Amino acid sequence: MVVGLGPGPAKWLTPEASALLAEATDIVGYGPYVERVPPGPARRHASDNRVEIDRARHALALAAAGARVAVVSGGDPGVFAMAAAVFEAVESDEPAWRDLDITVAPGVTAVLAAAARVGAPLGHDFCVISLSDNLKPWSIIERRLAAAVAGDFVLAFYNPASRARPDPIARAFDLLRRQAGERIVILAKAVGRPDEEVLHTRLSVVRPEDVDMRALVLVGSSQTRLVERPGREPIVYSPRRWEG
Amino acid sequence: MVVGLGPGPAKWLTPEASALLAEATDIVGYGPYVERVPPGPARRHASDNRVEIDRARHALALAAAGARVAVVSGGDPGVFAMAAAVFEAVESDEPAWRDLDITVAPGVTAVLAAAARVGAPLGHDFCVISLSDNLKPWSIIERRLAAAVAGDFVLAFYNPASRARPDPIARAFDLLRRQAGERIVILAKAVGRPDEEVLHTRLSVVRPEDVDMRALVLVGSSQTRLVERPGREPIVYSPRRWEG
Numbered sequence: 001m002v003v004g005l006g007p008g009p010a011k012w013l014t015p016e017a018s019a020l021l022a023e024a025t026d027i028v029g030y031g032p033y034v035e036r037v038p039p040g041p042a043r044r045h046a047s048d049n050r051v052e053i054d055r056a057r058h059a060l061a062l063a064a065a066g067a068r069v070a071v072v073s074g075g076d077p078g079v080f081a082m083a084a085a086v087f088e089a090v091e092s093d094e095p096a097w098r099d100l101d102i103t104v105a106p107g108v109t110a111v112l113a114a115a116a117r118v119g120a121p122l123g124h125d126f127c128v129i130s131l132s133d134n135l136k137p138w139s140i141i142e143r144r145l146a147a148a149v150a151g152d153f154v155l156a157f158y159n160p161a162s163r164a165r166p167d168p169i170a171r172a173f174d175l176l177r178r179q180a181g182e183r184i185v186i187l188a189k190a191v192g193r194p195d196e197e198v199l200h201t202r203l204s205v206v207r208p209e210d211v212d213m214r215a216l217v218l219v220g221s222s223q224t225r226l227v228e229r230p231g232r233e234p235i236v237y238s239p240r241r242w243e244g
Numbered sequence: 245m246v247v248g249l250g251p252g253p254a255k256w257l258t259p260e261a262s263a264l265l266a267e268a269t270d271i272v273g274y275g276p277y278v279e280r281v282p283p284g285p286a287r288r289h290a291s292d293n294r295v296e297i298d299r300a301r302h303a304l305a306l307a308a309a310g311a312r313v314a315v316v317s318g319g320d321p322g323v324f325a326m327a328a329a330v331f332e333a334v335e336s337d338e339p340a341w342r343d344l345d346i347t348v349a350p351g352v353t354a355v356l357a358a359a360a361r362v363g364a365p366l367g368h369d370f371c372v373i374s375l376s377d378n379l380k381p382w383s384i385i386e387r388r389l390a391a392a393v394a395g396d397f398v399l400a401f402y403n404p405a406s407r408a409r410p411d412p413i414a415r416a417f418d419l420l421r422r423q424a425g426e427r428i429v430i431l432a433k434a435v436g437r438p439d440e441e442v443l444h445t446r447l448s449v450v451r452p453e454d455v456d457m458r459a460l461v462l463v464g465s466s467q468t469r470l471v472e473r474p475g476r477e478p479i480v481y482s483p484r485r486w487e488g
Contacts, residue, residue, distance in 0.1 A: 084367025123328025151391025
């Protein structure tokens with residue numbers, strides 16, 4: 001079972017995910033996600049970040065030996081998370097793993113929680129891009145950013161920065177400023193968690209140093225609007241109708 | 245409250261959505277979604293398709309008069325659903341509506357359920373596009389399709405066809421065949437519901453007549469892979485690592 005835990009709070013953990021976690025004999029995942037799993041008798045196998053393929057192999061080996069394993073990811077397991085790593089291991093490792101029953105339980109991914117928090121910025125077509133260049137060259141990220149601007153998509157960035165990689169978001173903002181001009185930007189950090197921080201800003205003034213590893217970054221299309229409200233946070237949304 | 249019901253089954257309705265629905269005095273939405281709301285004392289206001297802005301105004305007027313209103317959408321309310329319509333009405337209609345408390349409850353959107361059902365096709369960067377040309381000209385859809393191919397994104401199409409509009413998906417497949425060459429295609433209909441149908445196919449052979457209004461269409465990137473399994477449905481996934 002490859003299970004999405006949602007962005008953090010229990011209110012976004014689906015009943016399916018809860019039920020699968022309760023049935024598991026073994027929980028496998030990155031430490032902070034394993035800690036989010038509600039208490040229970042399952043054995044817990046927490047590992048460091050950046051060892052996704054080892055973690056996937058470990059889970060598949062446990063399952064092949066008869067365990068009922070839940071591999072856990074924050075958000076949705078198919079969006080820059082563990083599901084792809086599990087299927088990479090199924091394809092390239094033990095042939096017997098192809099005969100395992102594997103269920104993927106979808107979850108609320110970070111961009112949906114961030115969008116809901118500020119209004120409806122995804123109300124029109126959008127692209128979701130990981131800015132991590134651990135597993136792909138910067139050139140493909142640059143190509144995708146340019147394509148997304150050419151299509152006037154709303155953009156959502158996962159993995160915009162980390163201690164090991166402070167640069168990607170600065171380079172992405174520079175490229176977007178040159179190619180897209182002014183845009184509404186939302187920095188949505190830890191949405192739904194106690195340390196939540198949401199910043200409404202614009203491409204011309206956003207500072208890369210305000211982006212950290214907790215952030216989901218939304219960049220509006222040319223159509224995205226900000227509605228001011230007296231004494232309240234503004235609303236950001238992308239109209240359903242194209243006025244270009 | 246603007247509430248996402250997920251793709252259909254109760255297992256994908258978040259605890260937050262359940263709680264908000266239980267608190268509502270009034271449920272407003274497209275008929276089939278209102279029918280999905282668990283039984284309760286709330287007044288139900290079901291409306292036809294394609295009247296989103298009237299429905300949004302009705303909900304806001306009820307809320308301004310003191311009701312606790314839940315506007316319901318399938319999937320996530322921010323993805324081609326009611327949240328944008330509600331905020332359009334807030335911006336353009338009664339100024340007093342800007343002072344309402346509006347909460348958007350995210351949900352599992354169709355592309356996440358479809359992806360989980362077949363493996364991990366969204367394991368790399370992806371674009372989500374509505375093929376409905378009710379509210380935008382076909383030229384912007386074409387521009388976005390071309391941009392998405394230029395960026396070698398995985399593609400997810402919402403609203404690929406309806407009785408009133410059989411053509412968009414045929415035109416999209418034609419454009420993609422010319423510009424992208426061969427690609428893995430998944431037609432995922434009614435995922436998680438009793439009438440679920442999933443078809444694994446390819447761009448060179450997919451037939452537009454196999455796509456209907458229940459379908460979510462996934463088109464792989466150049467990197468997306470199909471893993472055969474003896475006696476089982478294949479797995480489709482997009483590797484995390486770029487091998488281009």
